[in-house]
Each structure stands twice: as C-alpha cells, then as structure tokens.
Amino acid sequence: MNIEAIKSIYFFEMARMRRTLLQSVISPVITTSLYFVVFGTAIGSRIQSIEGVSYGSFITPGLIMLTLLTQCVANGSIGIYFPKFTGTIYEILSAPVAMTEILIGYVGAAASKGLIIGLIILATASFFVDIRIAHPFMMVLFLVLTAITFSLFGFIIGVWAKNFEQLNIVPMLVVPPLTFLGGSFYSIDMLPPFWQAVSHLNPVLYLVSGFRWSFYEIADVNPVISLIMIGVFLALCLSVLGWMFKTGYRLRS
Amino acid sequence: MGMRPYIAASPGNNFLAMSSHTNAVPMPPIISVQQLTKTYGNGFEALKGIDLDIERGEILALLGPNGAGKTTLISIVCGIVNPTGGRVLVGGHDVVKDFRQTRSLIGLVPQELTTDQFETVWNTVSFSRGVYGKKPNPALIEKILRELSLWKKKDNMLRELSGGMKRRVLIAKALSHEPEVLFLDEPTAGVDVSLRRDMWEVVKRLREDGVTIILTTHYIEEAEEIADRVGVINGGQLLLLQEKTGLMKQFGRKQMKLELTEKLEEIPPSLAAFSLSLSEDGMSLTHEYSHEESQDNIASLLSALTAAGIHFRDLSTRQSSLEDIFVALVEEKA
Numbered sequence: 001m002n003i004e005a006i007k008s009i010y011f012f013e014m015a016r017m018r019r020t021l022l023q024s025v026i027s028p029v030i031t032t033s034l035y036f037v038v039f040g041t042a043i044g045s046r047i048q049s050i051e052g053v054s055y056g057s058f059i060t061p062g063l064i065m066l067t068l069l070t071q072c073v074a075n076g077s078i079g080i081y082f083p084k085f086t087g088t089i090y091e092i093l094s095a096p097v098a099m100t101e102i103l104i105g106y107v108g109a110a111a112s113k114g115l116i117i118g119l120i121i122l123a124t125a126s127f128f129v130d131i132r133i134a135h136p137f138m139m140v141l142f143l144v145l146t147a148i149t150f151s152l153f154g155f156i157i158g159v160w161a162k163n164f165e166q167l168n169i170v171p172m173l174v175v176p177p178l179t180f181l182g183g184s185f186y187s188i189d190m191l192p193p194f195w196q197a198v199s200h201l202n203p204v205l206y207l208v209s210g211f212r213w214s215f216y217e218i219a220d221v222n223p224v225i226s227l228i229m230i231g232v233f234l235a236l237c238l239s240v241l242g243w244m245f246k247t248g249y250r251l252r253s
Numbered sequence: 254m255g256m257r258p259y260i261a262a263s264p265g266n267n268f269l270a271m272s273s274h275t276n277a278v279p280m281p282p283i284i285s286v287q288q289l290t291k292t293y294g295n296g297f298e299a300l301k302g303i304d305l306d307i308e309r310g311e312i313l314a315l316l317g318p319n320g321a322g323k324t325t326l327i328s329i330v331c332g333i334v335n336p337t338g339g340r341v342l343v344g345g346h347d348v349v350k351d352f353r354q355t356r357s358l359i360g361l362v363p364q365e366l367t368t369d370q371f372e373t374v375w376n377t378v379s380f381s382r383g384v385y386g387k388k389p390n391p392a393l394i395e396k397i398l399r400e401l402s403l404w405k406k407k408d409n410m411l412r413e414l415s416g417g418m419k420r421r422v423l424i425a426k427a428l429s430h431e432p433e434v435l436f437l438d439e440p441t442a443g444v445d446v447s448l449r450r451d452m453w454e455v456v457k458r459l460r461e462d463g464v465t466i467i468l469t470t471h472y473i474e475e476a477e478e479i480a481d482r483v484g485v486i487n488g489g490q491l492l493l494l495q496e497k498t499g500l501m502k503q504f505g506r507k508q509m510k511l512e513l514t515e516k517l518e519e520i521p522p523s524l525a526a527f528s529l530s531l532s533e534d535g536m537s538l539t540h541e542y543s544h545e546e547s548q549d550n551i552a553s554l555l556s557a558l559t560a561a562g563i564h565f566r567d568l569s570t571r572q573s574s575l576e577d578i579f580v581a582l583v584e585e586k587a
Contacts (some may be wrong), residue, residue: 008383010361087367091426094331095384096356217341253334
C-alpha cells in the first residue's frame with residue numbers, strides 16, 4: 001500500500017477546498033440558509049407540523065442530504081476529471097500507485113469535503129429550527145455511507161465525462177430532481193398512491209427517509225431497508241469502478 | 254562524450270536488423286523492450302514489434318518524425334498506456350505485473366506542458382514526490398529547485414510562469430523522487446537557449462550520478478551533441494539503433510572542398526580515378542569520400558593535384574550530420 005501517495009492526493013485535494021473556500025463551503029451554506037429562511041421560517045410557519053415535527057425541523061435532514069449529494073458528486077467528479085482535462089493525470093498514471101489507492105485519495109477527499117459541509121449546514125440549521133437527534137450513531141453512519149457512495153459515483157462520472165457539459169449533467173440535472181422528489185420537503189404519504197409507488201423507485205428517497213429517521217424516528221420506509229439500499233448502491237459503484245480499472249476505461253488506453 | 258568504448262559493428266552486418274547492440278558491459282539492461290506492439294482502440298498500429306535494450310547509465314536519443322511511435326513507446330514503459338503485445342522489463346521487473354517496482358525507478362518529463370495552473374511550484378513538486386511514495390524531503394526539493402533556477406519562483410502559481418519555467422517545473426517534478434531512469438519527451442521543443450544549456454547541465458550531472466537518460470527529439474544536433482546511442486523510429490518500427498560515433502562512421506559521408514588559385518577548365522585525365530567534381534566557375538574542386546576510404550586516398554589525391562600543376566589556396570572538409578543520415582533513413586523506409 002502506497003500510503004504516502006494516498007496522503008499526497010488526499011491533502012492536495014483538500015488544499016483546493018481551502019483555496020476555494022468561498023465557492024466550496026460558504027456558497028452551499030448560504031444557499032441552504034436561504035431554504036431555511038424561506039421554507040422553514042417564512043412559509044413553514046404556516047404549514048402544519050408533520051407527525052409532530054415542525055416543518056422547518058422536518059426538512060432539515062433532506063436539505064443536508066441535498067447538499068451532501070450534490071457536493072460529493074461534484075467534488076468526486078472534478079477531482080479526477082480536472083487532471084484528465086489539463087493532462088496532469090500522466091503523473092498519477094505513471095506513479096507507483098494502484099488505482100484503488102488513487103480512488104481512496106480522491107474519494108476520501110471528496111467525501112470529507114461533503115461531510116464537513118453537511119455538518120456546517122446542520123450547525124447552521126440549529127440556529128433557525130429545533131433539531132433533535134434521536135440516533136446520533138445512525139445519523140453519522142447514514143451521513144458517512146452516503147458521502148462515500150456518492151463520491152464514488154462522482155468519481156465514475158469524472159472518469160466517464162469527456163467535457164464539462166457531461167461532467168455537470170449529473171450534479172446539475174439528475175441529483176436535484178431526485179432529491180426534491182425523494183421526500184426532502186414532504187412525507188410521501190402526502191402524495192397520491194400512484195406517485196408514492198413511483199417515489200419508491202427513487203434511490204434518494206431511501207437516503208432521506210433513513211437519515212430523517214435518525215433524527216425524528218419518522219420514516220417513509222423502514223430504516224433497515226434504507227441502509228440496505230445504500231449498501232446496494234455502494235456495491236454497484238464499486239463494481240463499476242472495478243470494471244473501469246480493469247479495462248483502463250478512459251484512463252489508460 | 255561517450256563513457257563506454259565504442260565497439261564497431263562487424264562489417265556487412267545489416268544495420269536494419271540490429272535490434273540490440275553488442276556491448277562489453279555484462280550488466281543486464283536497465284530497460285528491456287521485447288517484441289512490443291501497440292494497437293489503439295481506433296485500429297491505429299502505433300508500435301509494430303519493437304525490440305530495444307537500454308543500458309544502465311547511457312544517454313539514448315530516439316529520433317523520429319511526428320507520429321512515429323516515440324511517445325507511445327515511452328508511455329508504455331512508464332505505465333500510462335497498456336501494451337497490446339510483447340513486454341517491457343525495467344530493472345528486471347515487468348512494467349504491467351510489477352508496476353510498483355518499475356515505476357518507482359522512472360521519472361518522466363512529458364512533451365506537453367501540463368501543469369496544475371493554480372498550484373505553487375513548491376506544492377506541485379512536493380506532490381510528485383509524495384505520489385511516488387517517498388517521504389517528504391524539503392532539503393532535496395530545495396536542491397532540485399535551485400539547480401533548475403526555480404528557487405525564487407517556489408511560491409508562484411504555475412499559471413504565472415513562462416513556458417520555459419513550466420518546462421523546468423516538469424523536470425523538477427520528474428526528479429523529485431530520485432529516479433534511476435529519466436525520460437525526456439521532446440524536452441527542448443519551444444525552449445530558449447539558456448534553458449537548453451541548463452537542461453544539458455542537469456543531464457550531465459544526472460549521468461555522472463549513473464542515471465539512465467532516454468530523450469526523444471526532432472533536433473538532431475541535440476542527439477549528436479549529447480547521446481551515446483541513437484535509435485531511429487518511424488512507422489512504429491525501430492529502423493536503427495547504434496552507437497552515435499559508429500553511426501557517423503558508417504553513414505557519414507565526408508566532403509573535401511579545394512579553393513583553386515587559378516580557373517580550371519576541366520578535370521585532367523590523370524585525376525579521373527578520384528571522385529571529383531568541378532564547380533561551374535571552375536574555381537573549386539570537391540572530393541567526396543566515406544569513412545571507410547583510407548586516409549591514403551587524400552594524400553595521393555593531393556600529390557596527384559600537385560603533379561598536374563593544380564594549386565589551391567584553401568581547403569575545407571565537411572562531415573554529414575545525423576540529420577542527413579536520419580533523412581536518408583526515413584525516406585528510404587517511407
């Protein structure tokens with residue numbers, strides 16, 4: 001195991017986060033705070049509480065998930081895409097590192113960034129609404145597993161993307177609708193039966209539901225199923241990456 | 254130049270078939286390329302069976318036109334491109350199976366100026382050392398940066414540097430993990446005189462430390478100046494691999510030009526045995542000969558000239574360069 005290499009890639013990536021603090025930390029925090037002001041405080045005060053939880057508190061886990069998913073996919077993909085784009089990838093490919101070590105470096109950094117931002121948002125949210133965490137351990141487990149899984153997913157996109165347009169398609173066009181329709185802002189019980197069924201096809205529903213359960217013990221689906229679904233998605237990402245590394249897909253011709 | 258003794262290829266040896274040269278040094282080659290082929294996904298055959306042994310501590314220049322396969326060859330040795338067939342050993346290890354051992358030995362300076370624009374010189378060079386699995390060594394990084402006149406720029410972002418400075422940074426990155434083999438892919442493309450001079454200084458010092466250096470170039474003077482051996486690649490094949498001095502001897506033509514004191518109307522019959530040509534104005538004679546032809550030939554020509562009453566006021570000789578040899582070879586095979 002080339003530990004030095006993993007450390008180098010990890011800290012090199014984390015340094016970029018420090019350098020672009022405004023864009024990578026402050027901007028998601030401000031955006032999410034606006035959600036709390038608008039949906040939590042302004043509109044939320046006129047919405048009745050859901051299963052005994054005020055609307056502002058209810059949407060907090062979903063908002064954290066929304067940001068976590070977007071950030072992890074974006075960071076995971078740009079980390080590997082950027083060296084591909086500038087050509088500096090030659091160095092990583094010619095260094096004595098295995099693809100798994102490269103993966104740990106990049107994905108570890110992307111997931112760490114996502115987690116840091118997620119926790120900052122959680123802290124910010126506590127200024128606006130009442131937060132209660134019923135199962136802190138499960139909360140952290142959901143957070144960490146989701147961060148890793150979606151950073152891996154981002155890495156796949158980064159290897160696959162041939163231009164910036166393709167790179168941005170998933171974080172911009174796929175993740176937000178899935179999150180909005182995955183019950184971030186409502187309980188799917190509120191939907192007509194047909195759309196409830198459709199929602200169960202949305203992987204993000206399981207993440208938001210399980211994560212919200214760790215806060216308020218209310219869930220759209222059984223939290224165990226949520227965990228299994230994250231595990232399935234994690235395994236799926238790992239097998240795609242395994243295939244990519246074996247064939248050298250778009251990395252090593 | 255030329256640390257190792259030149260061993261003449263036996264006469265009549267077909268140079269085109271020579272894939273590995275004869276060498277008195279018993280050490281195994283640091284790099285051994287065996288029957289290497291590469292066909293890219295689009296069907297392009299970049300390498301068509303290359304055999305090449307590179308000796309420890311030598312400077313090998315690979316010449317060839319654009320698209321000849323030089324960069325593909327280097328990329329396979331360094332692990333950036335997967336071979337289609339054949340194999341490559343570096344320090345006795347297979348570049349695919351034992352990539353950790355082989356890649357640790359190699360430093361690569363790529364052809365393109367690819368840099369992390371927003372990083373500082375110091376960070377990017379330290380990063381390189383880290384990815385190669387070496388513990389941080391600020392003293393060594395400082396030494397490398399000073400040698401390449403980059404020390405004052407260590408805190409500058411790469412995008413603030415000129416092209417020549419970026420090239421220096423790429424060299425520093427390649428040296429940061431103390432490689433035993435250094436690949437320089439077109440190192441002097443678009444580089445000014447002072448950097449060229451600095452670069453050859455570094456190359457000389459590295460070779461004194463026993464580092465093996467492989468460079469690709471279009472500039473034949475460069476190969477002529479610093480290489481021990483020259484390989485010519487074209488169309489994915491190694492057309493030639495030989496000691497530079499031997500190459501010059503075998504293929505280099507010599508020309509002797511005599512500036513005459515008086516106009517000569519025609520070459521007298523007594524000189525017909527020599528390959529002579531007379532200039533249009535009748536004021537100069539040119540004699541063409543090869544290395545193999547003995548020096549006696551020139552002495553007898555000069556005495557024959559005196560006997561014929563032809564006097565000259567000046568004499569110059571010219572030796573064909575690697576460039577002439579290279580052009581002749583590439584055209585012959587085209």
